[in-house]
Amino acid sequence: MSGGRATTPVARTGRRRGRGETLMVPEAEFSSYYGRPVIKEPVWKVPDIPAYLYLGGLAGASAVVAGMADATDREALRRTSRVAAAGGALVSVGALVHDLGRPTRFLNMLRVFKPTSPLSVGSWILAPFSGAATVAAASELSGRLPGLGRLAGAGAAVLGPAMTTYTAVLLADTAVPGWHETHRELPFVFAGSALASAGGLAVAVDPTGPGRGIAVAGGLLELAASERMRSQLGLVGETYRDGRAGWVLRASRAVTAAGTAAALAARRLPAAGIASALLLNAGAASLRYGVFEAGMASARDPKYTVVPQRERLAQARQVSGAPPL
Amino acid sequence: FTRTSAVADLYVPIRAGTDIALLGGLVHHVLSNELYFREYVLAYTNATAIIDEEFKDTEDLDGLFSGYQPEDGSYDPGSWQYDGAAAAAAAGNRDAGTEQDGQHHKDSAGPDAYGSGGAPIGAHAKRDESMQDPRCVLQILKRHFARYTPEMVHEVCGIEPAVFARFADALTSNSGRERTSAFAYAVGWTHQSVAVQYIRTASILQTLLGNIGRPGGGILALRGHASIQGSTDIPTLFNLLPGYIPMPHAHHHQDLAEFVAADAGSTGFWGNMRDYTVSLLKAWWGDAATEDNDYCFDYLPRLTGDHGTYTTVADQIAGKVPGYFLIGENPAVGTANSRMQRHGLASLEWLVVRDLVQIESATFWKDGPEIATGEQRTEDIGTEVFFLPAAAHTEKDGSFTNTQRMLQWHRQAVEPPADCRSELWFYYHLGRRLQAKVAGSTDERDRPLQQLTWDYPTHGRHEDPSAEAVLREINGTGPDGAALSSYTELAGDGSTRCGCWIYCGVYADEVNQADRRRPGREQSWVAPEWGWAWPANRRILYNRASADPEGRPWSERKAYVWWDPEAEKWTGHDVPDFEVGKAPSYRPPEGAKAQDALSGTNAFIMQSDGLAWLYAPAGLVDGPLPAHYEPYESPVRNPVYERQDNPAMQCFEHPENPLHPVGSEVFPFVLTTYRLAEHHTAGGMSRSLPYLVELQPEPFCEVSPELADLRGLMNGGWATLTSARSAIEARVLVTSRMRPLTVAGQVVHQIGLPYHWGGNGLSTGDSANDLLGVALDPNVHIMTTKAATCDITAGRRPRGPALLRHVEAYRERAGSRIDREGDQ
Amino acid sequence: MTERVGFFTDTSVCIGCKACEVACKTWNALPADPAQGHTDFELTGMSYDNTGGLGASTWRHVAFIEQPRPPAGPPAGSPAGSVDLGMPGLGTPDGDRSEIRWLMSSDVCKHCTHAACLDVCPTGALVRTEFGTVIVQDDVCNGCGYCIPACPYGVIDQRPGDGGAFKCTMCYDRQGAGLTPACAQACPTESIQYGPLEELHERAAGRLAELQEAGQTQARLYGHDPSDGVGGDGAFFLLLDEPEVYGLPPDPVVTTRDLPVMWRNAAAAAATVAGVVLAAFASAGRRR
Numbered sequence A: 001m002s003g004g005r006a007t008t009p010v011a012r013t014g015r016r017r018g019r020g021e022t023l024m025v026p027e028a029e030f031s032s033y034y035g036r037p038v039i040k041e042p043v044w045k046v047p048d049i050p051a052y053l054y055l056g057g058l059a060g061a062s063a064v065v066a067g068m069a070d071a072t073d074r075e076a077l078r079r080t081s082r083v084a085a086a087g088g089a090l091v092s093v094g095a096l097v098h099d100l101g102r103p104t105r106f107l108n109m110l111r112v113f114k115p116t117s118p119l120s121v122g123s124w125i126l127a128p129f130s131g132a133a134t135v136a137a138a139s140e141l142s143g144r145l146p147g148l149g150r151l152a153g154a155g156a157a158v159l160g161p162a163m164t165t166y167t168a169v170l171l172a173d174t175a176v177p178g179w180h181e182t183h184r185e186l187p188f189v190f191a192g193s194a195l196a197s198a199g200g201l202a203v204a205v206d207p208t209g210p211g212r213g214i215a216v217a218g219g220l221l222e223l224a225a226s227e228r229m230r231s232q233l234g235l236v237g238e239t240y241r242d243g244r245a246g247w248v249l250r251a252s253r254a255v256t257a258a259g260t261a262a263a264l265a266a267r268r269l270p271a272a273g274i275a276s277a278l279l280l281n282a283g284a285a286s287l288r289y290g291v292f293e294a295g296m297a298s299a300r301d302p303k304y305t306v307v308p309q310r311e312r313l314a315q316a317r318q319v320s321g322a323p324p325l
Numbered sequence B: 001f002t003r004t005s006a007v008a009d010l011y012v013p014i015r016a017g018t019d020i021a022l023l024g025g026l027v028h029h030v031l032s033n034e035l036y037f038r039e040y041v042l043a044y045t046n047a048t049a050i051i052d053e054e055f056k057d058t059e060d061l062d063g064l065f066s067g068y069q070p071e072d073g074s075y076d077p078g079s080w081q082y083d084g085a086a087a088a089a090a091a092g093n094r095d096a097g098t099e100q101d102g103q104h105h106k107d108s109a110g111p112d113a114y115g116s117g118g119a120p121i122g123a124h125a126k127r128d129e130s131m132q133d134p135r136c137v138l139q140i141l142k143r144h145f146a147r148y149t150p151e152m153v154h155e156v157c158g159i160e161p162a163v164f165a166r167f168a169d170a171l172t173s174n175s176g177r178e179r180t181s182a183f184a185y186a187v188g189w190t191h192q193s194v195a196v197q198y199i200r201t202a203s204i205l206q207t208l209l210g211n212i213g214r215p216g217g218g219i220l221a222l223r224g225h226a227s228i229q230g231s232t233d234i235p236t237l238f239n240l241l242p243g244y245i246p247m248p249h250a251h252h253h254q255d256l257a258e259f260v261a262a263d264a265g266s267t268g269f270w271g272n273m274r275d276y277t278v279s280l281l282k283a284w285w286g287d288a289a290t291e292d293n294d295y296c297f298d299y300l301p302r303l304t305g306d307h308g309t310y311t312t313v314a315d316q317i318a319g320k321v322p323g324y325f326l327i328g329e330n331p332a333v334g335t336a337n338s339r340m341q342r343h344g345l346a347s348l349e350w351l352v353v354r355d356l357v358q359i360e361s362a363t364f365w366k367d368g369p370e371i372a373t374g375e376q377r378t379e380d381i382g383t384e385v386f387f388l389p390a391a392a393h394t395e396k397d398g399s400f401t402n403t404q405r406m407l408q409w410h411r412q413a414v415e416p417p418a419d420c421r422s423e424l425w426f427y428y429h430l431g432r433r434l435q436a437k438v439a440g441s442t443d444e445r446d447r448p449l450q451q452l453t454w455d456y457p458t459h460g461r462h463e464d465p466s467a468e469a470v471l472r473e474i475n476g477t478g479p480d481g482a483a484l485s486s487y488t489e490l491a492g493d494g495s496t497r498c499g500c501w502i503y504c505g506v507y508a509d510e511v512n513q514a515d516r517r518r519p520g521r522e523q524s525w526v527a528p529e530w531g532w533a534w535p536a537n538r539r540i541l542y543n544r545a546s547a548d549p550e551g552r553p554w555s556e557r558k559a560y561v562w563w564d565p566e567a568e569k570w571t572g573h574d575v576p577d578f579e580v581g582k583a584p585s586y587r588p589p590e591g592a593k594a595q596d597a598l599s600g601t602n603a604f605i606m607q608s609d610g611l612a613w614l615y616a617p618a619g620l621v622d623g624p625l626p627a628h629y630e631p632y633e634s635p636v637r638n639p640v641y642e643r644q645d646n647p648a649m650q651c652f653e654h655p656e657n658p659l660h661p662v663g664s665e666v667f668p669f670v671l672t673t674y675r676l677a678e679h680h681t682a683g684g685m686s687r688s689l690p691y692l693v694e695l696q697p698e699p700f701c702e703v704s705p706e707l708a709d710l711r712g713l714m715n716g717g718w719a720t721l722t723s724a725r726s727a728i729e730a731r732v733l734v735t736s737r738m739r740p741l742t743v744a745g746q747v748v749h750q751i752g753l754p755y756h757w758g759g760n761g762l763s764t765g766d767s768a769n770d771l772l773g774v775a776l777d778p779n780v781h782i783m784t785t786k787a788a789t790c791d792i793t794a795g796r797r798p799r800g801p802a803l804l805r806h807v808e809a810y811r812e813r814a815g816s817r818i819d820r821e822g823d824q
Numbered sequence C: 001m002t003e004r005v006g007f008f009t010d011t012s013v014c015i016g017c018k019a020c021e022v023a024c025k026t027w028n029a030l031p032a033d034p035a036q037g038h039t040d041f042e043l044t045g046m047s048y049d050n051t052g053g054l055g056a057s058t059w060r061h062v063a064f065i066e067q068p069r070p071p072a073g074p075p076a077g078s079p080a081g082s083v084d085l086g087m088p089g090l091g092t093p094d095g096d097r098s099e100i101r102w103l104m105s106s107d108v109c110k111h112c113t114h115a116a117c118l119d120v121c122p123t124g125a126l127v128r129t130e131f132g133t134v135i136v137q138d139d140v141c142n143g144c145g146y147c148i149p150a151c152p153y154g155v156i157d158q159r160p161g162d163g164g165a166f167k168c169t170m171c172y173d174r175q176g177a178g179l180t181p182a183c184a185q186a187c188p189t190e191s192i193q194y195g196p197l198e199e200l201h202e203r204a205a206g207r208l209a210e211l212q213e214a215g216q217t218q219a220r221l222y223g224h225d226p227s228d229g230v231g232g233d234g235a236f237f238l239l240l241d242e243p244e245v246y247g248l249p250p251d252p253v254v255t256t257r258d259l260p261v262m263w264r265n266a267a268a269a270a271a272t273v274a275g276v277v278l279a280a281f282a283s284a285g286r287r288r
């Protein structure tokens, strides 16, 4: 009748409990209130938010690529990248609005500018960026007002890099252990995967062009940064290894690696370019989703909130020489 | 282990139904270690009284007292009297004592008739101030409680001797001159087949320790329903008139003289019985009540026997009761053996339910459990149900009387919605219409109704009668028509009117004294100007006992009232519960009557002998001393005596009320029912409120991890509880707050079951009372809800007719009895 | 800004009556809602707690914890510091089952000095009041949900169907009228004490001393320390066990404390993106 002991002191071993559920004892010894989470799980939905993260990255990096392509008269690359930047931006805005509890009040995002709120900062980046990117793409497709298109494209290119990394801060600036603890590496992870996705696209358009360098560098950065991130996460790292997040991220790594290789191969067989585009973008998207899920998992289990904080306290006490509680 | 236990200094786990053993153990501890307050005991109790030599104790008769009549399971109290003091009639009850007919006594008026005093005993008894005489009360007590040792307590209650010792030390070290201790109890003590004797044991203990009539002392009944104290003072009980004046009996009280005769001769304040009764009759029939017509004494209804709830319900089922009023009560859920209650309701011709919400007692005919089982079909139920919506306390003026006998006035805050009306409105206008109906009648029997004083000023849209006018009538008026200020002013010559003598003074000086709200910080710590307490705004009864026989406080720390020799009067923090001018040195002259017969040291002035009774020579129908008997259903044989259960227990030998055999393997577990803070009693007021429902959303039972293992019960899962009456289902809460006890060498599992649920409202579920049988305390006819037996199994109960078969199977296996166990 | 006010919740005298929960819902006209993690009104099996936790429609939550009484500790409510009446207090050494304890504690929004919810709110819906408390302006909130994972105590939440975020307002409307918050007003044991924070800190220190004198070695204050990760709470507690036993974080930190680092790294990462692209184009050379 282990379930029965739900209401008994056994609660202190941090076993999961609930109606008659049989219990498993997790390795970490810790106390909790009936195994309930300490913090609230984010209410953000799938696919909205992962899509928002991925497309924002793609759009941002693509805008930079488009800008450079424009500067170096690479028509095809400029066209594709401008469209990618605009499309990515618009859809990610759509995803964000769709995820709001009160979508009609989306514009309240621009009511204030708060540096302490990555979402506020992000909105102030996202709004002009998607505006500029859209104008650039519009003139590209319509062929009208090339001058304005060029100006807008340049603007988008300048905002682009910020687009690729503010979302990392957005996640990290929460009490979600799986996100907050990654706040040093996550921006680079997202930067890498943004480059990879945009680069991949570029390779597909122009297998011999600069896309290759971007895709390869991006892919490698993404892989390296995520590796570093996982390695320093400690207990919370479990959430990146186990469960759904675990296999999604493993898949993401494999796909990204393959995509990077494909990008290298693209010089000789152009078809590889298409493959690299697909693979790197799949990798980028699944990476965002994996990180999202890992965070959710770390929010659900009180272990990831309590144990690290306990350890922190213990260390602090050792330093201050105070007796442990 | 409750939320109260959680904040207690010491929690003493006890098997339900065994407190007499525990308290008896404490009495034994106090007596055998000479820890009692000797001066107090000598001066204020009947410890020194010598008892009739005919008297035989449970020690001699192995669990029975002398005078037991097996044929009808009743006692003849004749042999319990003081030696030399021929038993006079019991105060407030002319049945006991006089005629040697215990059963009849038991039927028509239990000692609830002694509400404001004890049963009087004639002249003063023989005494032995040395308290050495083997027949004196103290020695009888010593012998009687000798077997209640810590070991016995352990065996009966399952209380570890170490825990018992801590309890005993805490109590005794906080009693005496400098300190007092109080006992607070509620229905854990009263819902027992030995309820009154539970309280008696506590009284004996507190009296021995000198904890009565002193600040910080006492035995406090934490009463339940708002103003349930008020509804015993001005009673809703079948056998009482206002102020604990008994209801006259058809065959024994032909006229007023005969009615008050018993007390006219008696001593103590009950000696003024005639004054109280005549004033009451004058309040009711006014000018129509005169010397010549015996003040309309004949208009009073008469008792012919037990008209208590359970007898009435049995009569309903027998088809002897055509109509029934349910006012603020939900017996279909709230009363033990609620199945029986519902069968009763379904056998009526008409039923009036006045309530705030559509309670189960009003809807049983369409959705009651018996409809589900197919026992009843709506179309077969002839009961015509009138549901009349009632106004809640916030929607009307009135008073609450709390356990301190304190009246607190409340004013209407909002108009009742729609058709909701106050009780006052309902009865006033009902009375008016009935009077109108019989206005022209010349029929003798309509006279009481025609002549009834029924003239109250009304106000408002709905002509609500003035509640304060009613309070004033209760308070009483003098010859000049002015409000009286004390019951000592009442007269037996028809010159005064008083609706309830003990409330006399609540409207003194034409002021609603119950409406006083002076904050505590602006007055003395006794706070006499907050509300008004009966009698005479006294906050502690018998407070003369807070001073020593010479009238000096027992200690400065505990000074409360005292005799002021200069001023020659009693004074202090509270209204002295004593004649203010009666000096401690006063000794009654020969043949003195009423209060004059009490000496200056007789602190217990409502007692005919002015003494606190350690031993009750009269007034109780189940023995002059408490003795431990097992509950009507128990897993064990009585470890203390041969006698199993209360010899005088009132049982209902009815097919709907089968009881379980002792130590039945079929019903092996102890079942106790209780409340949750989140719900109120039968749930009408709480199961309809979302904010409360979300806090306790489902019926559940509480079991120990051990029992859960034994029966495979899952926390949060379902369980079926079965008795010989019915089977119900509830969620399971497995908790170490419940623990198995070792009783008489065997492990006893207790199951806790909140009883708030029924079929209506936002949170619905089976009613605990479907499980309980009816077995009553013989003194006050109260049901036993705290200790029964049952079985528990995992999973939900059978539905429809299958439920009946399920229960029937259990009955067959158990061989349940309908007749009384232990009547050898 | 007027003097900062707050709550001192002394769990050692809580009787678990839940009057605070009901008073809060009544005053704030909040909907009754199933327990956290439940879709219907059902028994949670968590002792007498059928609320589960704080949420969008539950701004006070009473926790119930059943555990063995620590060897030498009087029960929660014992009148520590008062004259010794020779009352039995200390648990029996053998720690038998009669020596279990039932801890009850009424949780609420902490009205943090450094409130993450407020920091991260992009719309400015969350604001600090003149009383030093933190409230949501419902008419501004767009339901972005950012405050929810930001709160280190898991207090604020989104109301299904409504979409907005809700939490305790410390009865802002009552405070304005000089009234005590409903929960504190309803509490029959003064387990919830409301007043100027300074004053409450002093009272709490006194009470803690009393309890420890009485052998309640496990008694401790929680959220009172201005040097903690959130700069101290506007609503702090006296607990009889470790915070996590009550579902509270042992060492909460306002997430925005690390924000500067985050922005720096984000900028660096962004620069990397720009750099990579530039370099790639440079090395790819001009198109002929």
Ligand SMILES: Nc1nc2c(c(=O)[nH]1)N[C@H]1C(S)=C(S)[C@@H](COP(=O)(O)OP(=O)(O)OC[C@H]3O[C@@H](n4cnc5c(=O)[nH]c(N)nc54)[C@H](O)[C@@H]3O)O[C@H]1N2
Binding pocket: B002, B014, B015, B016, B017, B018, B019, B185, B186, B187, B188, B189, B222, B223, B224, B225, B672, B673, B674, B675, B676, B677, B678, B679, B680, B681, B682, B786, B787
């Ligand atoms: N919230 C709320 N408050 C109420 C009520 C309500 O329904 N809800 N009801 C009101 C009413 S009408 C009443 S009468 C009072 C009743 O108030 P209480 O008497 O407190 O009511 P219960 O919970 O039924 O019983 C009290 C305790 O008696 C214990 N008990 C059972 N048998 C025994 C025994 O043999 N010996 C001892 N020592 N203990 C025993 C039970 O374990 C239970 O914990 O409450 C009043 N107050």
Ligand SMILES: Nc1nc2c(c(=O)[nH]1)N[C@H]1C(S)=C(S)[C@@H](COP(=O)(O)OP(=O)(O)OC[C@H]3O[C@@H](n4cnc5c(=O)[nH]c(N)nc54)[C@H](O)[C@@H]3O)O[C@H]1N2
Binding pocket: B187, B191, B224, B225, B327, B328, B329, B330, B331, B334, B335, B336, B354, B355, B356, B357, B359, B390, B391, B392, B393, B423, B673, B674, B675, B680, B681, B682, B683, B684, B685, B755, B768, B769, B772, B785
């Ligand atoms: N198993 C078990 N059974 C028990 C008990 C137990 O401990 N265990 N306890 C017993 C005790 S102590 C009691 S007091 C009873 C209570 O049992 P009941 O009195 O039958 O139950 P309540 O729900 O209190 O019924 C009171 C009703 O009065 C209504 N009401 C409230 N105010 C007013 C008003 O002003 N006017 C009118 N007309 N109606 C009003 C309410 O809506 C409610 O429906 O239960 C008893 N039953």
Ligand code: SF4
Binding pocket: C109, C110, C111, C112, C115, C116, C117, C118, C134, C150, C151, C152, C153, C154, C155, C156, C167
């Ligand atoms: S407790 Fe959470 S919701 Fe309350 S103020 Fe602090 S951060 Fe905000």
Ligand code: SF4
Binding pocket: C120, C121, C122, C123, C124, C125, C126, C136, C140, C141, C142, C143, C144, C145, C146, C147, C148, C164, C165
């Ligand atoms: S949900 Fe509302 S209150 Fe919370 S952060 Fe978003 S806008 Fe601010």
Ligand code: SF4
Binding pocket: C023, C024, C025, C027, C028, C059, C060, C108, C167, C168, C169, C170, C171, C172, C181, C182, C183, C184
């Ligand atoms: S302060 Fe007001 S809003 Fe906050 S919990 Fe108490 S009652 Fe609810």
Ligand code: SF4
Binding pocket: C013, C014, C015, C016, C017, C018, C019, C020, C021, C062, C104, C105, C106, C186, C187, C188, C189, C190, C191, C192
């Ligand atoms: S009202 Fe007070 S005593 Fe009751 S549960 Fe809330 S905090 Fe505890």
Ligand code: SF4
Binding pocket: C188
């Ligand atoms: S309901 Fe609660 S607050 Fe009201 S009198 Fe009863 S115990 Fe006291």
Ligand SMILES: [Mo]
Binding pocket: B187, B223, B224, B225
């Ligand atoms: Mo009651």
